[in-house]
Each structure stands twice: as C-alpha cells, then as structure tokens.
Amino acid sequence: MSFRTIPCSPADPLRVVIAGAGGMGRAWLATVADSPEVTLAGIADLDVALARDAADAAGLPDLPVGTDAVALARQTGAQALINVTIPEAHHPVTTAALFAGLPVLGEKPVAENVSRALSMAAAAEVTGELFMVSQSRRWNPQLAALRGMTARLGAIGTVSTAFFRSERFGGFRDLMPYPLLVDMAIHAFDSARFLLRAEPVTAYCQSYNPPWSWFAGDANATVVFEMEGGTRYVYNGSWCSPGDITSWNGTWRVSGERGTALWDGDHEPVLDAEVAAGEAAGSSYSGIAGALQVFVRALRTGEPPSGEVHENVMSLAMVEAAVRSATSGRVERLDDVLERAHAQALGEETRADVRNALAGWTSVRDVLAGPERVETG
Numbered sequence: 001m002s003f004r005t006i007p008c009s010p011a012d013p014l015r016v017v018i019a020g021a022g023g024m025g026r027a028w029l030a031t032v033a034d035s036p037e038v039t040l041a042g043i044a045d046l047d048v049a050l051a052r053d054a055a056d057a058a059g060l061p062d063l064p065v066g067t068d069a070v071a072l073a074r075q076t077g078a079q080a081l082i083n084v085t086i087p088e089a090h091h092p093v094t095t096a097a098l099f100a101g102l103p104v105l106g107e108k109p110v111a112e113n114v115s116r117a118l119s120m121a122a123a124a125e126v127t128g129e130l131f132m133v134s135q136s137r138r139w140n141p142q143l144a145a146l147r148g149m150t151a152r153l154g155a156i157g158t159v160s161t162a163f164f165r166s167e168r169f170g171g172f173r174d175l176m177p178y179p180l181l182v183d184m185a186i187h188a189f190d191s192a193r194f195l196l197r198a199e200p201v202t203a204y205c206q207s208y209n210p211p212w213s214w215f216a217g218d219a220n221a222t223v224v225f226e227m228e229g230g231t232r233y234v235y236n237g238s239w240c241s242p243g244d245i246t247s248w249n250g251t252w253r254v255s256g257e258r259g260t261a262l263w264d265g266d267h268e269p270v271l272d273a274e275v276a277a278g279e280a281a282g283s284s285y286s287g288i289a290g291a292l293q294v295f296v297r298a299l300r301t302g303e304p305p306s307g308e309v310h311e312n313v314m315s316l317a318m319v320e321a322a323v324r325s326a327t328s329g330r331v332e333r334l335d336d337v338l339e340r341a342h343a344q345a346l347g348e349e350t351r352a353d354v355r356n357a358l359a360g361w362t363s364v365r366d367v368l369a370g371p372e373r374v375e376t377g
C-alpha cells in the first residue's frame, strides 16, 4: 500500500507523541529519547498522573502530557503517534490518529480481534497514512540469521517452537481465559510466518490448564498450523512449567530436505546440514529500537515496511484460529477466520468511508497479501 511520506532526518527529526504510559510505554519513552531520528513531543495516558510520572522518571519534567494523544499531538505539532495503549484502545486511538493525518507505529497485537484489525487496515487505505505494527521479536538479528539458514534447507517439513516458562505475573494475565495464546504466542506465530515466508492455511489447537497451574485460564497450549506449501508449524508452550525454562523467544527447530537449523532463542542459530554455509543473512535492526528505525525509514522513503498493518493481520488471525480450534475441537481454516472477521467488521463499522473500503474487498486474504510480499531490510 502506498502512503504519505514525511521528509525527516537526524537534522530534522520526526516529532512523535506516545499514547500509553504503562510498562511498555515507558520502554518506548526511553527508546524514543535515545533515537537521533525522532524527537519526543509528548506522552498521553487516560491517567495523566501516570504520564507525568513516566516523563519525570525519564528525566523529562518539561515534556507535555495529556489524556488524549491525538489532541496532544495537535497541540504540540507532532507528526506521528506511537500507540502503546492496551489492546482494546488500539482501534479507537489509531483510527483517530490516522484520520487526524498522523501515521502510527502501534504495539502488538494490532487490535483485540481480527475484525477490528481489518477496520484499521481499511482506515489506513482511506487516509493514505502509514500504520505499522511493532512486532518486536521480528526485529531480532538471530531470527533473521535463522531465516537465512531456512532458505538454504530446500523444502521444509516441520518448524517447531518450544516455549516453557514459569511466570507469576499477577494482574490481568492471571485471569484471562487463554493467557498463553492471546498474550504471548503471537510473537512465535509471527516469527514462523517470517521464517517460512509462508502464510497459514489451517490451525488445530489443544489448550489446557495443568492441575498445579496458578492461572485461571489455560496456561498451556499445543498448536499445529498447516502453512502454504504443506510445512507444519508446531507450537508447544506453557506459562507454568518450573525447571529448565526456555528463552523468552522459545527454542526453535527447522527441519528441511537438506538438513536442520536450530536456535535456542538467545544465541546465534546453528546449521546442521550438507549445504554451503552461504552469506550470513543477518539484520541491522533489533527490538523496538529496530521497529522505530524501520518506521522512520518507511516514512522517509515510501517503501512499505515489514509490519505494515495489512501484512501483520495474519499473525493475529493465527491466534484467533488457535483459540477457535481450542473451543471447537476441530481443525479451523484461516480463510474462515478472515471471512467471519470481515463480515463482523462490515456490520460494526461506524465510519461510512471505512465501511465502503471494506465492502470493496473481494478476498480478504488477497487484500492482506498485497501486490507483493514485504521483505525486511
């Protein structure tokens, strides 16, 4: 999708407002403050005292604060917005920003469900503003190296992720029905799409809660995705598995026609294969600082970034398909998830221009895929 560019550079940094001053909002505050390409114009939170605290803690006592991020952007002359609010606020805040002429870099998940995500993709089309989702683990140089190895293994049979941790969060995660699938697994699902350069076709999931779990909802899940081309992606995870915990990225095994690639999630991946070592295919971008660099570069050049909203939605659709399968006990088709979400988005949309854009989509999968697949720089 083409979008409005903004001429910005370290000599003329992009002025941004951050929406959301919670745990992750503070991480973004520090990242923006450290970046030579971006200048902080303000921070907003429904709880303005929290925004003030976050600014003070970052050593920025004069930073403008407010409760409405778009209004604050207008007052301060900001050119873009970083949305780090709770998932339920992603749709209203991002849509308001796009219609106010502000490109948006938003935290994962793109929205609280696929239907709202499709509405945001249509809003980006209507406004011609860039909306990129920061799926931070995609910006991991070790994952980029594993992707390079995967490309040398010929046809891929299976990719698997093991994610086993023992986390006592307290708060909302302890009460969610599917804390692992909804709050965490999206990182791995998005990484699997990136690794394989392939989209999901079906999902089968068993989600369950071990007897000793301290979570109210299902802390464990095993999901099998059939990906385009027939590769199976298998995710096996738990939030309540004391002993020999894995990396926050999980541990990965890519099993292909010509060999195997392994990644422990924290160190360089290893290739066990009868293939030439080839060029190391790394990436210069890392974590949320990498996502910010990519966002600024996209605004400057007009090149669609990895994480552009259309390209990101399928990762959330994998979560929704897994949860649906966990409740139905059946294999769920991703196309059905997309079509149902599209019908819901059309039914719920309150803006006529966005509804018209959604109504013009004949195949949701084709619209999300776009004219060409986005590659990372």
Ligand SMILES: NC(=O)c1ccc[n+]([C@@H]2O[C@H](COP(=O)([O-])OP(=O)(O)OC[C@H]3O[C@@H](n4cnc5c(N)ncnc54)[C@H](O)[C@@H]3O)[C@@H](O)[C@H]2O)c1
Residues within 6 Å of the ligand: 019, 020, 021, 022, 023, 024, 025, 044, 045, 046, 047, 050, 067, 068, 069, 084, 085, 086, 087, 089, 093, 107, 108, 109, 134, 135, 136, 137
């Ligand atoms: N990439 C990662 O590794 C990672 C890690 C943690 C959280 N996240 C994501 O970051 C986002 C925020 O997570 P968090 O842990 O900081 O949550 P949090 O609950 O600590 O903070 C969210 C803040 O948003 C504020 N808020 C809600 N609605 C708002 C609105 N309309 N306008 C302005 N502020 C509003 C709340 O008052 C709260 O202070 C979530 O989408 C979460 O999934 C990503």
